[in-house]
Amino acid sequence: MHRWNDDELRKIAxxxxxHVSPFREDGRTYGTPTWIWSVAVDGALYVRGYNGQNSRWYGAAAQQKAGRIVAAGLTKEVAFEPVDGPILDSIDEAYRSKYRGNRYLEPMISARARSATIRIVPRQAGVRS
Structure with a gap:
């Protein structure tokens, strides 16, 4: 598994x-790109499903565990890793800092959204995790 280089992570964050596009059920075709909020914490990139685990893209990401993202002029093949535990508090703080004042902030730090937190990790094209 690869790590983000500092420049790419900064640009994305x-x-x-x-825009996230997990693979469809065939494991080869990318799903429809979905715009989502992202934050960086301790050198890693995180996203959450606004509708929690009922978010369509989240279900595909959790099942397929791979896809791609497009952000800050970059297109990257990625792996999706579910996240739980104490790091969720740091992710909440990152959301508060980045999206302060936005009316959608509270839902994004709710228990529903926290349950659908994903770490996005870069991977080599054509390599499934």
Whole structure:
């Protein structure tokens, strides 16, 4: 598994244009790009499903565990890893910092959204995790 280089992670974290496309059930075709919020914490990239585990993209990401993202002018093949535990509090803080004042912030730090937190990890094209 690869890590984000500092420049890529900074560009993605600073942008507000991340689109996620988990693979469809065939494991080869990308799903419809979905715009979502992203944050960086301790050198890792995280996203959450606004509708929790009922978010369509989240279900596909949890099942397929791979796909791609497009953000900050970058297109990256990625793996999706579910997240739980104490890191969720740090992710909440990152959301508060980045999206302060936005009316959608509270739902994004709710228990529903926290239950659908995913770490996005870069991977080599054509390599499934």
């Amino acid at each position: 600073d942008a507000d244009d991340l």
